[in-house]
Amino acid sequence: MSKSDDGSTRSNGFHPAAPPATPMNPVLLRREMVERQLRKRGIRDERVVAAMLSVPRHEFVPAELAGEAYSDRPLPIGHGQTISQPFMVAAMTEALQLSGSERVLEIGAGSGYQAAVLSLLAREVHTVEMHEDLAVDTRERLQRLGYGNVQVHVGDGTLGWPDQAPFEAIVVTAAAPEIPPPLAAQLADGGRLIVPVGTAEEQRLLRVEKRDNVLLKRPLYHCRFVPLIGQYGWKPKDS
Ligand code: SAH
Numbered sequence: 548m549s550k551s552d553d554g555s556t557r558s559n560g561f562h563p564a565a566p567p568a569t570p571m572n573p574v575l576l577r578r579e580m581v582e583r584q585l586r587k588r589g590i591r592d593e594r595v596v597a598a599m600l601s602v603p604r605h606e607f608v609p610a611e612l613a614g615e616a617y618s619d620r621p622l623p624i625g626h627g628q629t630i631s632q633p634f635m636v637a638a639m640t641e642a643l644q645l646s647g648s649e650r651v652l653e654i655g656a657g658s659g660y661q662a663a664v665l666s667l668l669a670r671e672v673h674t675v676e677m678h679e680d681l682a683v684d685t686r687e688r689l690q691r692l693g694y695g696n697v698q699v700h701v702g703d704g705t706l707g708w709p710d711q712a713p714f715e716a717i718v719v720t721a722a723a724p725e726i727p728p729p730l731a732a733q734l735a736d737g738g739r740l741i742v743p744v745g746t747a748e749e750q751r752l753l754r755v756e757k758r759d760n761v762l763l764k765r766p767l768y769h770c771r772f773v774p775l776i777g778q779y780g781w782k783p784k785d786s
Contacts, residue, residue: 662685
């Protein structure tokens with residue numbers, strides 16, 4: 548029997564047992580994830596790498612998928628939604644160029660994994676989720692795991708979160724048909740917005756920087772996210 552990093556005890560493998568809810572060695576799995584999936588594909592920011600090494604991704608997926616948590620793909624989290632692939636989380640975070648002082652807005656809290664990564668690199672994170680029961684679970688999870696500088700809000704994130712605007716960094720983790728105008732409006736001068744824009748099937752990750760009220764746009768990766776639903780997103784019937 549051996550102790551894992553969550554303090555639980557499990558079999559050494561001599562006896563068949565039910566699949567564990569925590570993978571055998573999450574610390575090692577995170578190191579492998581960082582080397583194989585992130586560094587090899589060009590993630591360079593050491594602060595982003597440190598955050599990806601630290602956040603226990605297996606806590607953010609359904610228990611029956613904990614063994615898959617560090618694999619190179621998105622995973623279902625219920626409601627037809629997904630937790631993004633580790634590389635996509637790292638790439639979006641890196642593109643935000645956080646220095647630690649920012650107030651960040653995320654649209655699409657989902658499991659809270661991206662918000663947890665952001666919380667280690669910024670002063671404050673506000674994340675908006677349209678599904679109330681996902682938001683309630685995610686709020687509880689982030690609190691339990693000690694990510695105290697994240698606030699989970701329920702609402703249509705295509706409208707941003709005007710009460711707390713402006714934000715130095717905004718990230719949208721669902722596919723938008725266009726850049727939602729309220730998000731551009733709530734971006735601080737010098738701020739960065741990362742958003743996948745395109746059709747429901749395929750998008751391009753855009754990095755948008757606001758300078759003197761001008762939006763400077765740069766296309767990054769091709770990607771495929773679940774649809775952003777709402778006033779400046781897709782109508783629910785399109786999804
Ligand atoms: N960032 C998440 C993954 C997000 S999946 C993570 O780390 O796990 C996309 C999420 O966006 C889903 O949870 C979906 O419910 C949510 N969503 C879609 N449209 C939205 C909107 N208009 N406002 C807020 N959340 C939205």
